Amino acid sequence: MLNFLNPWGFLFSLFIPAIILLYLLKQQYQEVKVSSTYLWQKTIQDIQTSMPWQKLRKNLLLFLQLLAVLLFTLAIARPFLYRKAENSSDFIIVLDCSASMQAEDVKPTRFLRARNEIEKFIDGLFPDQRVTLIAAGYEPDVVARRTGDKNTLKGRLKRIEVTNGGGSMDETLSLVQAIARELEDVEIHVYTDKNYEFGRPNYKSIVFNENGDNFAVDLVSWTQTPDGPVILSRIANYSGENATLSVECLADGITADVKEIMVPADGTTDVYWTGIPSHTRWVEIDILDKDDLLLDNRGWAITDYHEDNRVLLVSQRNIFLEKAVTLRKDIELIKTTYEQADDTEGYSLYIFDGYIPESLPDDGNIIIFNPQNDNNFLNVGEEFVPGNIHLSSQTRYSQFLDFVAYDDFHIARARQISVPDWGNVVLEAEQGPLLITGEKGSQRIAVFSFDVHDSDIPLKMDFPILMQNMLTWMLPQGLGHDVKYYAGQEVQIQSMPGVQNIYVTTPSGERLSIDPTYSIVPINDAREVGIYRVQQDVVSSKGTNTTEHYFAVHVPTQSESDLRPGQVLTDTSQYESGQYTPVVQMKELWRYFAWILLAVILLEWWVYQYGY
Amino acid sequence: MNGSEGPLLDQEFLKKLDGLILNTRTALQGDIGGNRKSRSKGNSIEFSDFREYVTGDDFRRIDWNAYARFERLFVKLFMEEREANVTVFIDLSGSMDWGEPNKGKLAKQLAAVFVYIALANLDRVSVAGIQERPGAYLPYFSGKQGFWKALKFIEDLEFGGKTSLNEAIKSYTHLKQGGGISIVITDLLSKDGYEEGLKYLQYLKQEITLLHIMAPQELEPEVSGSLRLTDVEDQEIRDITVTPQVLKAYKRTVDEFLNSLRDFCYTRGINYVLTSSAASIEQVIFTNLTRLGFVR
Numbered sequence: 001m002l003n004f005l006n007p008w009g010f011l012f013s014l015f016i017p018a019i020i021l022l023y024l025l026k027q028q029y030q031e032v033k034v035s036s037t038y039l040w041q042k043t044i045q046d047i048q049t050s051m052p053w054q055k056l057r058k059n060l061l062l063f064l065q066l067l068a069v070l071l072f073t074l075a076i077a078r079p080f081l082y083r084k085a086e087n088s089s090d091f092i093i094v095l096d097c098s099a100s101m102q103a104e105d106v107k108p109t110r111f112l113r114a115r116n117e118i119e120k121f122i123d124g125l126f127p128d129q130r131v132t133l134i135a136a137g138y139e140p141d142v143v144a145r146r147t148g149d150k151n152t153l154k155g156r157l158k159r160i161e162v163t164n165g166g167g168s169m170d171e172t173l174s175l176v177q178a179i180a181r182e183l184e185d186v187e188i189h190v191y192t193d194k195n196y197e198f199g200r201p202n203y204k205s206i207v208f209n210e211n212g213d214n215f216a217v218d219l220v221s222w223t224q225t226p227d228g229p230v231i232l233s234r235i236a237n238y239s240g241e242n243a244t245l246s247v248e249c250l251a252d253g254i255t256a257d258v259k260e261i262m263v264p265a266d267g268t269t270d271v272y273w274t275g276i277p278s279h280t281r282w283v284e285i286d287i288l289d290k291d292d293l294l295l296d297n298r299g300w301a302i303t304d305y306h307e308d309n310r311v312l313l314v315s316q317r318n319i320f321l322e323k324a325v326t327l328r329k330d331i332e333l334i335k336t337t338y339e340q341a342d343d344t345e346g347y348s349l350y351i352f353d354g355y356i357p358e359s360l361p362d363d364g365n366i367i368i369f370n371p372q373n374d375n376n377f378l379n380v381g382e383e384f385v386p387g388n389i390h391l392s393s394q395t396r397y398s399q400f401l402d403f404v405a406y407d408d409f410h411i412a413r414a415r416q417i418s419v420p421d422w423g424n425v426v427l428e429a430e431q432g433p434l435l436i437t438g439e440k441g442s443q444r445i446a447v448f449s450f451d452v453h454d455s456d457i458p459l460k461m462d463f464p465i466l467m468q469n470m471l472t473w474m475l476p477q478g479l480g481h482d483v484k485y486y487a488g489q490e491v492q493i494q495s496m497p498g499v500q501n502i503y504v505t506t507p508s509g510e511r512l513s514i515d516p517t518y519s520i521v522p523i524n525d526a527r528e529v530g531i532y533r534v535q536q537d538v539v540s541s542k543g544t545n546t547t548e549h550y551f552a553v554h555v556p557t558q559s560e561s562d563l564r565p566g567q568v569l570t571d572t573s574q575y576e577s578g579q580y581t582p583v584v585q586m587k588e589l590w591r592y593f594a595w596i597l598l599a600v601i602l603l604e605w606w607v608y609q610y611g612y
Numbered sequence: 613m614n615g616s617e618g619p620l621l622d623q624e625f626l627k628k629l630d631g632l633i634l635n636t637r638t639a640l641q642g643d644i645g646g647n648r649k650s651r652s653k654g655n656s657i658e659f660s661d662f663r664e665y666v667t668g669d670d671f672r673r674i675d676w677n678a679y680a681r682f683e684r685l686f687v688k689l690f691m692e693e694r695e696a697n698v699t700v701f702i703d704l705s706g707s708m709d710w711g712e713p714n715k716g717k718l719a720k721q722l723a724a725v726f727v728y729i730a731l732a733n734l735d736r737v738s739v740a741g742i743q744e745r746p747g748a749y750l751p752y753f754s755g756k757q758g759f760w761k762a763l764k765f766i767e768d769l770e771f772g773g774k775t776s777l778n779e780a781i782k783s784y785t786h787l788k789q790g791g792g793i794s795i796v797i798t799d800l801l802s803k804d805g806y807e808e809g810l811k812y813l814q815y816l817k818q819e820i821t822l823l824h825i826m827a828p829q830e831l832e833p834e835v836s837g838s839l840r841l842t843d844v845e846d847q848e849i850r851d852i853t854v855t856p857q858v859l860k861a862y863k864r865t866v867d868e869f870l871n872s873l874r875d876f877c878y879t880r881g882i883n884y885v886l887t888s889s890a891a892s893i894e895q896v897i898f899t900n901l902t903r904l905g906f907v908r
Contacts, residue, residue: 029838029839029840029851030837030838030839030840031839031842032711032839032840032842033836033842033843033844034710034841034842034843034844035706035707035708035710035711035715035797035799035801035827035829035830035843035844035845036707036801036803036843036844036845037841037842037843037848037849037850037864038801038802038843039801039830039862039869040850040852040862041850041867042843042865042869043858043861043862043865044850045850045860046864046865047857047858047861096760312666467869502767540825566736608853608854608855609855610856610857
C-alpha cells in the first residue's frame with residue numbers, strides 16, 4: 001500500500017498552477033531593439049516551415065516543467081510502500097555476536113549479513129517507531145535504547161562487532177524479557193544463526209544459516225613424559241560427511257609435524273603428537289583444510305614447564321609441615337635451622353616455624369607459625385587458650401579454609417597478636433586471632449598464632465588440605481593452573497611478589513601494560529584467540545628478573561563450532577509483553593522520484609537549449 | 613544617434629577623392645544616351661551613328677556626303693558630352709540609425725562622397741531622402757562650390773520613421789527626364805520589398821548603383837535566450853527564444869536574402885555593393901567600390 005510520510009509536501013504542487021499561470025502570462029522576455037524584425041520574422045517562418053512541430057516546443061517545455069514539479073512534489077511528500085497495515089510501536093532487535101556468526105556460509109559472513117538486514121529494517125521504520133538494539137556479545141549490551149533516530153541506530157549498529165566467544169543469548173533474552181515487560185506493544189526480532197523456538201508470536205528469529213561445513217580443534221592437551229611432552233588433540237567434524245583433513249602441529253610456532261587424519265561425520269578423532277622438543281613453551285594444532293569458520297581451526301596448549309618452586313622451611317624439625325609442603329610435586333623444599341636462617345633470599349616461599357628473622361626477606365611470600373615476641377615484625381602478646389574457633393568473616397582469604405573443618409580443631413595454646421594494618425583475620429577464637437593473612441605490597445604473608453604441635457590439626461586430614469590451599473595462593477604460577485580460557489572470559493594473572501611491571505602481549509602483537517598493584521590482575525582484553533604472553537619484571541636485591549609465561553584463548557567450540565542451525569528451545573512461557581502485531585516492511589520511494597526528476601530537468605534543459 | 617558626430621568627411625579625404633570618377637557601364641544608350649566620355653566638354657567630337665533628319669534638327673549636322681549618295685537627309689549623331697544627372701537616394705528610415713557602428717553615419721558619408729565625386733566630374737547632382745514617402749530633397753545643382761551646401765544638407769538629415777523603398781521611389785517626382793545615375797544607399801530592410809522601386813528607376817532610364825549597408829549585428833547577431841524584439845521603425849514586437857538552432861536559421865535567412873538580392877541586381881544590371889557598417893569609408897570607396905569598378 002502507498003502512503004506518504006510528509007503529506008505537507010503536496011503543498012508544493014501549488015507551483016503547478018503557478019507555472020501554468022506564468023505560461024499564460026507569457027514568458028519574461030529580454031527587451032531587445034532591432035533595426036527590423038523583417039529578417040527575424042522570415043527566420044521564424046523558415047523554422048516553422050522546416051519543423052512543423054516547432055509550435056509544440058513551448059508546450060513540451062511546459063509539460064516537462066509540470067512533470068518536474070509533480071515529481072518534486074511526490075519526492076518531498078516521501079511516499080512509501082508498505083505491507084500490512086498494523087504495526088508495532090516498539091521493536092527490540094537482538095544481534096547475535098557469538099563466534100559462529102563469523103561463519104562464511106552466508107556471504108559475506110553471517111554477522112555482516114545480519115547487520116545489513118537490521119540496517120534495512122531500520123531504514124524501513126516509521127517515524128513513530130522505536131527500536132532498542134541489543135548486541136548479544138560477551139555479555140548483553142544495550143547499544144541503543146528506544147530510539148527512532150535512524151542515524152543514531154545505524155551508527156550504533158555499525159559499531160557492534162562480532163566476538164570470538166560463545167555469545168550471551170540466554171542473558172540477553174532475559175534482559176529482553178525484562179525490557180519487553182515495560183513496553184506495551186513490542187515485537188522482538190532476534191538476528192541469529194540458530195533456530196530459536198520462542199513459542200510466542202511477538203518473538204521472531206531471523207536465522208542466517210546455510211548449514212556451513214566446519215571442522216574444529218576441540219581440545220589440545222598435553223602431558224609430560226620422560227621423552228618430552230606428548231600432545232593430545234581432538235579434531236571434530238561438524239560437516240555431516242566423513243572428511244580427511246591435514247592437521248599440523250607447531251611447537252613454539254615452528255612446524256613439528258603434519259598428519260592426514262580421517263574424521264567421521266559428526267564425530268571426533270584424537271590425534272597424538274610426540275617428538276615435541278622438551279622445552280617447548282606452547283604448541284598449536286592447525287587444521288589446514290578450509291571450511292566455513294576458520295576461527296576454530298586452531299587450538300593451543302601451553303606446555304610451559306615451570307621450574308620447581310624453591311621453598312625454605314626454617315624450623316626445628318617440623319615433620320608435619322615438611323610432609324604437607326612436599327605433597328606438591330613442583331616444590332623443592334630446603335630446610336634450615338634458626339641459626340642459619342638470617343639473610344636468606346632467592347626462595348619463592350619462606351616458612352618460619354617458631355622464629356622470625358631480624359629482617360624479613362623481600363623476594364618471596366612468607367608463612368609464619370607460632371611467632372615469638374622477640375621480633376621486629378609482629379607485636380606478639382600473651383598466650384591464650386583458644387575456644388570457639390570460627391571464621392572471622394567471609395573474605396577472599398576464606399578460601400584457605402575451603403574443605404577444612406576448622407570448627408573441629410583443638411588448639412592447646414596460641415599467642416595474642418595485634419593485627420597489623422596489612423593483615424586480615426581469617427580464623428579466630430573468642431580470645432584472639434589464629435590466622436592472619438594479607439598482602440604487604442605484593443608480598444603475601446600468612447601468620448598462624450599457634451604451634452601446630454600444640455594442636456590436633458596435623459593429625460587431621462584437613463591439615464594437608466589447608467596447606468595446599470595456602471600454597472596455591474603462596475606459590476603462584478603467574479597464572480592459575482587454568483591456562484586455557486575462552487574468548488571473553490576474564491583472565492586473572494597472579495602477580496609475583498616484588499613485581500614492578502606486567503606486560504601482556506596479545507596474539508596480534510599488541511603489548512598491554514597491566515597495573516601490578518594488586519596480587520590478582522584481571523585482563524579483560526583477552527578476546528582475541530591465540531597465545532598470550534605475560535611478562536613480569538620482578539625486582540629484588542639481585543636485580544630485575546623477568547619471568548614469562550603464556551596462556552591461550554580459545555573459541556568455545558562446543559557451542560560455536562557446529563554451524564548447523566539446530567533447534568534451540570527457549571522457554572518463553574514466562575515472557576510477558578504486549579499484543580502480537582505483524583511485521584511491517586516499509587519502502588521509501590522518494591529516491592526514485594528524485595532520479596526521474598533529475599532526468600526530466602536535464603531533458604528540459606536540453607529541449608530548451610537545442611530546441612528539440 | 614543620427615551619425616552626425618564629427619565632420620562627415622575631412623579635407624584630407626576629399627583630396628583623395630579628386631582623382632575618382634563614377635564609372636558607368638552604359639556609355640550611350642539610344643538616342644539620348646549622353647554620357648561623360650571626356651572631362652573636357654566640347655573639345656573632341658566622336659562620331660556615333662546616323663539618323664534621318666527631322667524637322668528641328670541642327671542642319672549643321674546634316675551629312676551632305678550621304679545626301680549625295682542616297683538623296684536623303686541624314687543627320688550625324690555624335691557622342692554628346694553632356695553632364696549627367698546624378699541622384700543620390702539615401703534611406704532615412706529609423707532602421708538606418710542603428711547598429712554599432714552606426715549604419716546612418718556610413719550612409720551619410722557615402723552620400724557625401726558620391727556628391728563630391730559627381731561635382732568633381734562636372735555632373736549635376738541631387739540628394740533625396742527616402743522614408744515611407746520621399747523625404748528631404750536637395751535639388752539638382754552643379755559646380756564644386758555647391759558641395760559645402762550639400763554636405764551641410766546631408767549632415768542635417770534626420771533618420772526616423774518607416775521605410776517603404778518602393779513607395780518612396782515611385783512617388784519621387786524630381787528625377788530629370790532622360791535618364792541619369794541613381795545611387796541608392798539603404799539597408800534594404802523594407803518590409804514591402806525593394807524590387808518595384810528599383811525597376812521603376814530603371815524604367816526612368818536610371819543607371820542604378822545599390823549600396824547596401826548592414827550592421828554587423830544584423831549579419832551575425834550575438835543574442836540568446838528569450839527575447840522580445842522591437843522593431844525600431846514600426847515598434848512591431850516579436851517574441852522569440854533564440855537558441856543556437858534559431859541563430860543558424862537566422863544566418864540562413866540572411867544568406868538567402870542577400871543571394872536573392874544579388875541575383876536580382878545581376879539580372880537587372882544593377883551595380884550592387886554590400887558593405888558592413890563596421891567598414892571605414894576609405895575601405896568602402898577605395899577597396900569595395902574601386903575593385904568592383906563603380907568608381908575609378
